[in-house]
Amino acid sequence: MSLFGKKKEETGKRNDSPIKVLGSGCAKCNQLENAAKEALSELGLDPSIDHVTDFAEIATYGVMSTPALIIDGKVASYGKVLKKEEVIDLIKKIRG
Known part of the structure; x- marks a missing residue:
């Protein structure tokens, strides 16, 4: 695994993605x-x-x-x- 997270072959389902965009579309x-x-x-x-387009989830x-932009659960x-x-730059900053 790299410093920046999972490589392509190591990832799971799409909904497990550590990167999220919040917005209406x-x-x-x-x-x-x-x-991104x-x-x-x-x-x-x-x-x-x-x-993520659900405003209730966005509000959380x-x-x-x-x-x-959410990176590893943090609002970036x-x-x-x-x-x-x-x-x-944000990915590198958040992931060290």
Whole structure:
């Protein structure tokens, strides 16, 4: 296993993904999801991401502004669309 989590062949089901995008499915949410997938691919990680659209579940993270990016259960960003490089930096920061 790498420093950044599970490699593609080690991952389980999609809903076990440690990376989540929270949002209604709007264009900005989809842009963040695409940037996160690109970042994961560049890091050699499984690009599977959960896109959570249920507002009750979103609220459990304390997020009131979407899109939001969750990495390993931690709110990494909310209220803006990140670029791929920004997502990479956040993954490295959170995962050490």
